[in-house]
Structure formats: structure tokens, C-alpha cells
Amino acid sequence: MFKDRKDAGQKLAVALQAYKEDNPLVLAIPRGGVELGYEVSKVLGADFSLIICRKLPFPFNTESGFGAIAEDGSFFINELAATSVSKKKIEEIIAQQTLEIKRRIKRLRGAKPFPSIKGRTVILVDDGIAMGSTMHVAVELCKKQDAKKIIVAVPVASRVAIQKFSQMADEVVVLESPLDFSAVAQVYENWYDVSDKEVLDFL
Template identity: 60%
Template sequence: MFEDRRDAGIKLARALNKYREAGVLVLAIPRGGVEVACQVAKHLNADFYLLVTRKLPFPDNPEAGFGAIAEDGSTFIFEDAAMWLSESLIDRIVEAQYGEIRRRIDVLRKGKPLPEMTGRMVILVDDGLAMGSTMRASIKLCRKREVSKIVVAVPVAGKEVAEDIGNLVDNIVVLEMPANFMAVAQVYRNWYDVSDEEVLAILEKGCK
């Protein structure tokens, strides 16, 4: 159990100690993953950056998703989940979420592009894995950028999703895999949606 995302990040950082001073690039998936990743980057003395990815929500149930899209257009879709949606509807949802990605890049990164990643080891950090769609899209982006290794690090995930994601990367670090995993929030005592303002405040304090 974690008090909050900061506590989760501190504990996750300790589990990643072998990457300390290794020249890795820590990529945070905003907004929930930013505080977690910030603590990881501080502990590892690593470069830190935001990688903006968005879930593709069902139109009648925005909390649930059928896939995700990363900022370079890399898309992952659960085909079984999306089979009832028309191609035109999927295209509209993708375009809407890509618009939000562009907005977040402008607001949270001041419009700056991702750093050079070719040949670098990256650690992808979020506050947890539910279905894992945003992480899968992020992994696709990193592969296209020809990184040397990908490590996924999260405080919590379901066992099956963790295994699936682990098969896509070089290493995965998960602190908790509850037997009755229902949602990422269940392992946090203090859970809430993170705002743009909070992300900007974290970035202003610095993550290295």
C-alpha cells in the first residue's frame, strides 16, 4: 500500500537502484505518472522527460478504453474491444485524443519535442498498469526511436497485464500485484486525478 504517488515513486526508485548513474532516460506518462517518475529520476540521477500518451475511450464509457495513442501517432488497439466500433468512429476518437496530446505537449512541455532517444536505455514510468494500453503505445514509440533497452517500472499492476507487458520489453519492475486487482487506485491511500497545474508545479521543482 502506498500513501500517495510520491511515496510510490520513492519505493519504486529503490527497486531500480541498479540503474543509478547508468545514463538512463526516465520517461513519465502524464499526468498520473509524473510524480512517480520524478522520484525515480531523482534517485537514479537520470534525465527526465514527459512522454504524452492518451487512452482511447469508449464514447459511452470514457473511463474504459479500447486502446491508446502516443504522441508520435503510435497506436495500440484491443481488437476484441474495438470490434463493435465503426472505423469512422475510431478515427474520430483517435483525432480527439491526439488533439488532447498536442494540447498537453504545448502546456506541459512548452511545445518542446522529445529528446534524442536513439541508442539510449529508457525507463517508462506510470502510477500503475490497468489494461496497459497507454504503456503499449509508449513502448511502440520507443521502439520506433530505436532505443537500446526498455524498462517498464510501475508501483502496481495485474499479474496478467504485467506478464504481457514484460514480454514486450527488456525488463519490468512492479512493486505490487494484488491477487484481486481491480484498479490502480486500490493500492493508494490518497488517490486523485492529477491536474496540469500539479504537473507544472512538480516540473518547476525539478526532477533531477
């Protein structure tokens, strides 16, 4: 159990100490992963930036999703989950989330381009992984950009997600994986939605 995202980030940083000598670039997935990424980068003395990805939410339940899209256009769709959504609606949702990605790049990264990661070790940080769609597209983006090594680092993840990313990424660092895991929020004492303003405070 973690007190909050700061506590989780500090504990995650300890688990990532071995990568300090790799001169890594810490890439946080906003908004939830930003405070954790900041804490990790501070402890490792690493460069820090954002990788903008968005869940593709169900039209009837925006808390859940059937896939995700990254800022370079990489997208992942869970075909089984998406069977309840029409092709036309999927295209509409992708268009909506693409606009939100553009807004976040401008607002949260000051319209700066995605940092060069070719030949670098990158540490992808989020506040947890449930379904794993956003982390999936983040990993795909980093592969396309020729990162030397990709480390997925989160405080909590499902066992299915750990197995999946162990195959996709070079290494996976997860602090907790409860048997009864159902939502990322369950391992945080203080859980809340993060605002744009809070993200900007860490940049």
C-alpha cells in the first residue's frame, strides 16, 4: 500500500537505482504518472519528460477502455473488448483522443517535440497498470524511435500485465501485484484525479 503518488514514486525510484549509471530518460505517462516520474528522475539524476498517450474509452463507460493511442499515432485495440463498439464509433473516439493528445502536448509539454530517445535507455513510468493499453502504445512508440533499452516501471500491475510487458519491454519493475487486484486505486491510501496544473508543477 502506498500513501500517495509521491510515496509510490520514491519507492519506485529505490527499485530503479541500478539504472542510474545508464543515463536514462524517464518518460511519464500523464497525468497520473507524472509525480512518480518526477520522483524517479530526481533520485536517479535523470532527464525527465512526458510521453503522451490516451486510453480509447468505451462510449457507454469512459472509465474503461478498449485500447489506446500514442502521440505518434501508434494505437492498440483490444479486438475482443472492441466488439461492442461500431467501426464508425471507434474512428470517432480515435479522432477525439488525437485532439486531446495535441492539446496535452501544447499544454503540458509546451508544444515541444517528443525528445530524441535513439540509443538511450528509457524508463516508462505510470501510477499503475490495469489493462495496460496506454503502456502498450508507449512501449511501441519507444521501439519505433529506436530506444536502446525500454524499462516499464510502475508501483502496481496485474499479473497478466507483468507477463505481457515482460515480453514487450526489455525489463519490467513492479513493486506490488495483489492477488485480488482490480484497480490501480486500491493500493493508494490517497487517490485522486490529477489536474493539468498539478502536472505543470512537476515540469
